[in-house]
Amino acid sequence: MPRPASGSGLPGWVFVPAAAGALFVVLPLVAMATRVDWSQFVTLVTSDSSRAALGLSLRTSLATTVLCVVLGVPMAMVLARTSFRGQGVLRSLVLLPLVLPPVVGGIALLYTFGRHGLLGHSLDVLGVQIAFSTTAVVMAQTFVALPFLVLSLEGSLRTAGSRYEQVASTLGARPTTVLRRVTLPLVLPGLVSGAVLSFARALGEFGATLTFAGSLEGVTRTLPLEIYLQRESDADAAVALSLVLVIVAVVVIGLARVRRGGLA
Amino acid sequence: MRKRLAAIAAVALIASLAACGGSDDPSDDASAGSPDETTLTVYAAASLKSTFTELGKDFEADHDGVKVTFNFAGSSDLVSQLQSGAPADVFASADQNNMDKAIADKLVEGAPVFFASNTLQIVVPAGNPAGVRNLGDLADPEVKTVVCAPEVPCGAAAVKVEDASGVDIQAVSEEQSVTDVLNKVVTGEADAGLVYVTDVLAAGDKVEGIYFPESDGVVNSYPIAPLADSKEADLAAQFVELVLGDVGQKVLTDARFARP
Numbered sequence: 147m148p149r150p151a152s153g154s155g156l157p158g159w160v161f162v163p164a165a166a167g168a169l170f171v172v173l174p175l176v177a178m179a180t181r182v183d184w185s186q187f188v189t190l191v192t193s194d195s196s197r198a199a200l201g202l203s204l205r206t207s208l209a210t211t212v213l214c215v216v217l218g219v220p221m222a223m224v225l226a227r228t229s230f231r232g233q234g235v236l237r238s239l240v241l242l243p244l245v246l247p248p249v250v251g252g253i254a255l256l257y258t259f260g261r262h263g264l265l266g267h268s269l270d271v272l273g274v275q276i277a278f279s280t281t282a283v284v285m286a287q288t289f290v291a292l293p294f295l296v297l298s299l300e301g302s303l304r305t306a307g308s309r310y311e312q313v314a315s316t317l318g319a320r321p322t323t324v325l326r327r328v329t330l331p332l333v334l335p336g337l338v339s340g341a342v343l344s345f346a347r348a349l350g351e352f353g354a355t356l357t358f359a360g361s362l363e364g365v366t367r368t369l370p371l372e373i374y375l376q377r378e379s380d381a382d383a384a385v386a387l388s389l390v391l392v393i394v395a396v397v398v399i400g401l402a403r404v405r406r407g408g409l410a
Numbered sequence: 411m412r413k414r415l416a417a418i419a420a421v422a423l424i425a426s427l428a429a430c431g432g433s434d435d436p437s438d439d440a441s442a443g444s445p446d447e448t449t450l451t452v453y454a455a456a457s458l459k460s461t462f463t464e465l466g467k468d469f470e471a472d473h474d475g476v477k478v479t480f481n482f483a484g485s486s487d488l489v490s491q492l493q494s495g496a497p498a499d500v501f502a503s504a505d506q507n508n509m510d511k512a513i514a515d516k517l518v519e520g521a522p523v524f525f526a527s528n529t530l531q532i533v534v535p536a537g538n539p540a541g542v543r544n545l546g547d548l549a550d551p552e553v554k555t556v557v558c559a560p561e562v563p564c565g566a567a568a569v570k571v572e573d574a575s576g577v578d579i580q581a582v583s584e585e586q587s588v589t590d591v592l593n594k595v596v597t598g599e600a601d602a603g604l605v606y607v608t609d610v611l612a613a614g615d616k617v618e619g620i621y622f623p624e625s626d627g628v629v630n631s632y633p634i635a636p637l638a639d640s641k642e643a644d645l646a647a648q649f650v651e652l653v654l655g656d657v658g659q660k661v662l663t664d665a666r667f668a669r670p
Contacts (some may be wrong), residue, residue: 262598277583277599278554360583361596363558368583375586378486379561 175392182389184383190386198364199372200390203349206280206368210287210348211341217288218295218344219337223329225296226303241293252357253288259285260358282359283366287348294347295340302336303329342402346395450478450645451497453488455504455632457528457588457608461665462502462653469652469662476645484587485563486575492517492637499640500649502632504528505563519643522635524670525653526662528566528606529629533595540601545571545622548579548602556591556600559584564591567628568604570659575576579604592617606630611666629653631670 183190190196225237243251257263260278269276276282310332314324330337352370359366361375369391376384450469454462459482461640466478481488481498485508492498493515501518502525503509512518534542548555557579558565565584572579583598585591588609594600596616610619634653636646652658659669 223453256597256599260597260599356586356590357593360556361585361590362581362583371586375561377490378484378559378586381490 158402162291171353175249177306178385178388178392179386183386186382187386187389190380190383191390193383195363195372196383196387196390197368199367199369199387200394201281202283202364202367203369204394206283206287207345207348209284211345213284213288214292214295215341218292218340218374219299221292222296222303222340223325226300227308239297244293244297248286248290248351248353248355249357252286252354253359255282255289255354277358278360278362278366280359280365283355283368287351288353290354291344291347294343295337298340298343299333301334302333302340305336306332314352339402342398346398349391349395349398372396412475435484448476448642449646449647450476450499450642450649451481451606452478452500452502452649453481453483453492453496453498454500454502455485455488456482457501457504457606458482458632460612461661461667464661465649465652465658468657469649473645473648478649486511488612498637499642500634500636500650502634502653504632505566505630506633507566512635517638519636519638519640519646522633523650525634525658526632526633527629527670528608528632528667529625530564530571530604531607531610531625532622533592533603533605533610533617534601534620535595535598536616536618538618538620539598542602542619543576544619545577545579545624548576548604551580553580553581554599554601555579556583556585556594556603557581558588558591558604559586562587563630564588564605567630570628571604571624574627607666618622629668632667 191200221240225233225240256277258265259269260266260284261270261275261277263277266276276285305327310328311324314328315321319327351368352374355366356370356371356374361367361371367375369387373384373387373391376387452462452466459480462480462482466480469478470476481491481496483491484504485505487509488501488503489508492501492512501509501512503512503522509518509522513522532542532545532548534540540547542548542553547553557568560566560569564587568579571577583594586595588605591600591603591605592609592613595603596613607619610617634650636643636650640646653662663669
């Protein structure tokens with residue numbers, strides 16, 4: 147009979163594949179860190195093109211996160227608190243970018259907002275040109291990151307239930323007041339973790355950006371695009387920038403954990 | 411429920427991050443085929459895809475029991491795969507720079523030989539909506555022009571053209587590869603791009619090519635060489651001969667490659 151590991155109540159063998167899985171994720175990151183040319187590291191990551199790419203990545207990811215919250219919170223609420231015909235299908239469609247290759251998202255955006263796209267001509271008439279602009283980067287990132295916020299927040303809303311909201315409304319609170327004073331504070335941890343996931347996903351976005359927005363230093367060339375380009379000519383710079391991206395991602399996720407720990 | 415959703419989200423995040431970028435590892439291809447069949451693996455620049463595929467079929471027809479498999483990718487990608495020990499028999503690069511990297515790492519058998527050359531052309535969407543006529547028009551910020559980034563061979567050639575002609579191209583995007591430039595032009599997002607003559611021909615009716623005299627001075631030569639680690643040294647040498655010989659040169663010039 148499998149002997150439970152002390153304290154956890156888990157059978158001991160569970161730890162073997164768990165450790166293998168953890169190693170599988172951590173080892174490549176360690177391997178990459180060993181290939182960094184540390185004597186050149188600072189020079190490589192502080193070059194003009196690197197700083198431009200990192201700055202653009204942080205700015206666009208932040209804008210994407212704001213956009214995801216503005217659009218995603220109402221979406222999650224509608225999905226969690228209402229029921230209507232075709233809701234299941236709608237949910238699947240909204241979550242589709244999770245499983246879609248990003249380059250497909252880029253092509254889809256191109257044929258929607260591009261010059262000759264579905265809405266492209268109308269936008270052109272209004273004097274709005276999206277292709278090759280930073281706006282296009284934010285749109286590509288939002289397309290792939292939005293489901294993370296919706297999924298995470300919808301889960302929180304369903305877990306929290308609607309009892310407190312019902313009590314609040316029987317006590318005479320208006321729907322907007324209930325939303326602001328009861329619902330949102332209840333699901334704040336879920337909202338924060340959803341926002342962090344969106345930010346992280348936006349930070350790593352590559353395929354949709356390359357296809358839809360192009361690649362120009364300071365305008366559309368985010369850090370992942372810069373890394374991919376540097377690979378062509380300077381492998382050391384690519385590795386150094388990859389490490390920077392890993393560090394930023396770890397810091398973001400770490401900050402989110404601290405936030406959630408503080409709230410719990 | 412929430413934990414499960416969070417777990418799904420986390421897994422999806424990792425999966426999608428992993429799915430970003432990176433080219434397929436072609437090394438598996440080498441193991442394909444029946445045991446009594448010999449496989450010749452050729453690493454060739456992406457711009458050689460149609461010509462070398464045709465030459466590979468010719469080679470198979472002349473050599474019983476030999477299968478030619480190709481890995482077509484950017485030359486610098488190919489070199490880094492070879493440097494990491496990918497098994498291959500022949501390397502055909504789109505520029506000298508990447509062949510030099512292979513030589514420096516002693517990956518190449520003997521001295522590489524130039525077998526073709528390529529020049530740049532202006533590519534515009536069919537109908538030329540922005541009315542581009544010459545290289546100077548690409549300096550107009552109203553003309554949305556896309557070029558390759560200077561880090562890749564086609565971008566390096568574009569920089570040379572700019573330097574030689576004194577035209578300052580106002581690019582709205584510096585793409586990773588010729589394919590990315592072409593795609594932006596084919597979809598009509600860009601008014602013009604700079605790619606190789608052979609790429610314009612391969613893209614068909616959706617684009618038009620515009621010759622510009624300044625391109626004559628910037629010729630990109632393609633070197634080919636058998637690889638030192640090849641287990642089929644004779645076949646590798648014969649494939650190189652095919653490319654350099656009459657048959658190979660005819661296929662290449664039909665695709666608008668110039669003689670080296």
